[in-house]
Amino acid sequence: MSADSASSGLAQDPSRRRLLGGVASALAASALPGTAFAATSASRYSTSAVVTGTEAWVSAEGDGEDGYFASWIVDGERRAELHSASSGFRGHGLAQHPQRLDQAVMFARRPGTQALVLNLLDGSVEQVIECTTGHHMHGHGCFSPDGQHLLTTESDYRTGTGKLMVRNTVNWQLEAEYLTHGIGPHDVHVMPDGQSLVVANGGLLTHPDSGRKVLNLDTMDPSLVYLSLANGTLISQHRLPESKASIRHLALADDGTVAIATQLQRPAMHSHALVPLAAIHKPGQPLVTLQGPETLILKFNDYMGSAALHNGERIAAFSSPRGDLVAFWHLDTHQLVGYHAFFDVCGLTVSRDQQYFVLSNSRGDVRMIDVRSLKEDRAMRRSFAGRHWDNHMFTFTLPDQSV
């Protein structure tokens, strides 16, 4: 499959160089899962850093009518350019190889059984990873810091067991399985120590025979777990007060603080009780739910779709396509510090120069929220007609000459 390098058709913008960031981080460091913000937050305060590589915003994209893709926006010679690779399945999360920066993997949305290994320079598909018999993916995965292994969240749907499947990155063969100690593992990241993993066990049991229907609403038991990267040993396990809040997405700070986005299974609650959907976990401390005015919590409509975190400003952002809303909380004070209404927003990342939260929606729109004022920079609005950004957007740094 070749890249569809169609231009986005954007008008030339004198500020285009700001679009994808002016000041870059150290290339290799920015690619390390879980440590990207640590590296880039330093550059945010050091404008003398050398610009290296090309910033790309990468996302699953498409819809049932036009087809599904992995798509990425890069800063072209004259304008922002959009590149796509057809996936044949609806993707969800992506991960970039920490050494081979041209390589990324897009993971199938539940209950898909494939992952696509992409070359982001030419849009080619280098490999299609297939789940082993009886397994399906949950949409997320990560590389080990040395790039030798890819870990994906999967379920053995015959038993309902949640697993991390560990494949090598040479021929993508399965080398190990780690139990996640919970049902329906969704998001996974390598912790900043490079030695451990944090996994969001969503707690939802599904089976391909019944599509996406949740089969265990009464008994669901979501949890946040930390595992040894080396052997999968359980380090610790944590639960929220509300057992019907499925822990779905995570974002990490360089001090190990984890921002947690949940989705409430309201039909299982049998009440209209207001439930906070976001939480923070710091090493050695209990989980803390993030509170806010009830009108705002209501607006989330029981659903947070993505989380992102700005390490320098210590702000966690959470999106809700059902609520057409992104809200921001301070990581340490746990105070709500801002919000932005944006139709069907879900994709959420931080620009490489650390100046903006980047928001994307299903209409192909991209908006930039200044990380300090938490107000939108309207001059930076971009729209990619006919495109449909899916749940997550990621900021990757590609090798130079990528356009």
Next chain:
Amino acid sequence: MLKSASAWLCLGTCLTLASCGGSRENDAVALTEGSLSLALEQLVDGTIIVASEQFASEVSDFNNSVDSFCSAPDEAGLSQLQTDWKTMADSWYRLLPFNFGPLFDDTVFPVYQFVDSYRVRGTNYTATVRSNIQTLIDSESETELGSSYFDGLTFQYVGLLPLEVVAFETSSDQSQVAADIVAEFIQQPRKCEVMEGLAGSVQNRADYVVNGWTLDHLESGTSYRDLFLAGDLDDGSEPLTALISAVQSYLDYLQQRDTVSNVAALSGNAWPEMQASIDVITELLEGSESTTVSLFDLMESAGNSADADTVRSNLEQANDAISDQDATSFNSMAAALDGNFKREIPDGLDVSLGINFSDGD
């Protein structure tokens, strides 16, 4: 916005209003971007803005009744006051389905909640309101209880509910006997101060909504009408999507919160309020007297008469439930109509409401 060209092609022989540069009665209508825009313009001007202006007007009439009653409290004045409260509340329920734009002007402090506290999350604040009113009446504070005082209170304490409480029962023992209520107003002049301030505060909100729709939305210098029809909404949504989603959300609220069983308990006005909502939703789809292109017209012209008929049938059954004052059936039909606004109406208009995150990850 249109999902496919099929709707255009199948109606090749129809006249397209937009291409005619105008409209005439009895013209056949084709589902095009132009005709959809025209329908939106007509329903905004003929239904939504009219509803906001009507509410402001009814609030004004209620304020006049308050002034008249408080100048010389008697049972005739109270009766007029109570009648005007009901009319005002009915007009609110003609506006509430359009809970977007000026009515939902802020994510955290939307103006609608300062008119209708129950709409926020189905919490009945009657006890809170009673307590607060009694405290205000008993207070010996010199604080002037004007509209500006009530404008500064949180949503639980203001809006239609406290006006219902002061107009339909005594504060001392919740008597609903007219003579008792009048006597209390005479004996407790401060109760009229409370009512005048509350009514003035609702007027401020109603005027704000009309101003937003017709003149200036959020100090943009442009009316929400113009922003809406130009597709220039700040949250990036499409106008039709914003409208359909708002009505769908309202219908969901009606049945989820069993609204008919919980609002307007003192006035006994819940069923007329539900009728007002169903009437305005019907008008939204069928059009008003001045409409030349309605949403139902467009659904039918696109070959989606079955979808339109399904919705009409559910509206009819909702009306039946109102006539029978059958809350279970009414909530059931509100749920059915909620589904219609998610499926039949968008499908019938050949529009997409966006990517499907409804069963998302």
